[in-house]
Amino acid sequence: MIELKGVTKRFKTVTAVDSVDLTIKKGELFGLLGPNGAGKTTIIRMLTTLALPSSGQIIISGYDVKRELTQVKAQIGVVPQHMNVDNELTVWENLELHGRLYKMPKGKRLGRIEELLEFIEMTDRAHDPCGILSGGMKRRLMMARALLHEPKILFLDEPTVGLDAHSRHKIWNLIRKMNEMDLTVLLTTHYIEEAEMLCHRVALIDQGKLVKMGTPDELKMQVGKIVVEQICNGEVTYQFFSGREAAAEYAANLKGKVIIREANLEDVFVKLTKRKVGE
Ligand SMILES: Nc1ncnc2c1ncn2[C@@H]1O[C@H](COP(=O)(O)OP(=O)(O)O)[C@@H](O)[C@H]1O
Ligand SMILES: [Mg+2]
Numbered sequence: 001m002i003e004l005k006g007v008t009k010r011f012k013t014v015t016a017v018d019s020v021d022l023t024i025k026k027g028e029l030f031g032l033l034g035p036n037g038a039g040k041t042t043i044i045r046m047l048t049t050l051a052l053p054s055s056g057q058i059i060i061s062g063y064d065v066k067r068e069l070t071q072v073k074a075q076i077g078v079v080p081q082h083m084n085v086d087n088e089l090t091v092w093e094n095l096e097l098h099g100r101l102y103k104m105p106k107g108k109r110l111g112r113i114e115e116l117l118e119f120i121e122m123t124d125r126a127h128d129p130c131g132i133l134s135g136g137m138k139r140r141l142m143m144a145r146a147l148l149h150e151p152k153i154l155f156l157d158e159p160t161v162g163l164d165a166h167s168r169h170k171i172w173n174l175i176r177k178m179n180e181m182d183l184t185v186l187l188t189t190h191y192i193e194e195a196e197m198l199c200h201r202v203a204l205i206d207q208g209k210l211v212k213m214g215t216p217d218e219l220k221m222q223v224g225k226i227v228v229e230q231i232c233n234g235e236v237t238y239q240f241f242s243g244r245e246a247a248a249e250y251a252a253n254l255k256g257k258v259i260i261r262e263a264n265l266e267d268v269f270v271k272l273t274k275r276k277v278g279e
Helices: 040-047 069-075 091-101 106-119 135-147 165-180 192-198 216-223 244-252 265-273
Strands: 002-010 015-024 029-033 055-060 076-079 153-157 184-189 201-206 209-214 226-232 235-241 257-262
Touching: 002 040, 015 040, 015 201, 015 209, 029 165, 029 192, 040 055, 040 153, 040 184, 069 076, 076 135, 091 106, 091 135, 106 135, 135 153, 135 165, 165 184, 165 192, 184 192, 192 265, 201 216, 201 265, 209 216, 209 265, 216 265, 226 244, 235 244, 235 265, 244 257
Parallel strands: 029 184, 029 201, 076 153, 153 184
Antiparallel strands: 002 015, 002 055, 201 209, 226 235, 226 257
């Protein structure tokens, strides 16, 4: 379990994370959804012991992140936002290096590397230097590396940013599979569909604050399941309804271009913050 209590992170003039309270249950696949600059990476950095909160408390599997660093580190695996595989080393060597840093015994290390290469479908790339891999492959390698020491919780910061649709789906499948194997997963994203399709629960984050939290369905129910979008003189306005009938009735009297569609998490975000996630 992951618990944040009143967690705040201030940089000189910026409050990057502002009094965030959050509990993530064991086995959950949880998403932090918010635009660039919302504070997602700062939250991940604090959860993974790379930055200290200015105030508040973080507990991971019963250990305090501030005081019980070693215990916390053994519990967690991290896939950071920026690619940080060593391009000079081969796929295998990157994993081997990580295993040694975590002081994994040789037999265990080798077995685990083989197992994980199979899991990310890169056994045939084991001895290629990382410099020649595609972005998607590097991401998958970063996931295998994060899992090597058998953590209970995996943090993924924008796991599919910059990837093509095919590679993105591959990563999503791996994330789902890992979660089914009992791993608790916390990911950040600014992709609406990533949060919506993948996560059991989502927290909407804006300007360092937790705006709303719930399952994608719960969040959408709160604004209304159906949206009427009216495009008039280049301006778009949105109206939310709980059912299609009421939406159609309303739309019948509108001028300009009118679209009736199911609400998504972007709509929820716009309604609550007056901003888009993608901006
Ligand atoms: N080391 C830092 N020093 C100063 N400001 C920072 C630092 N790291 C992040 N910030 C600021 O904190 C805010 C949140 O950033 P970040 O957590 O990276 O957001 P996100 O990951 O959601 O895009 C931004 O305004 C960013 O400029
Ligand atoms: Mg970020």
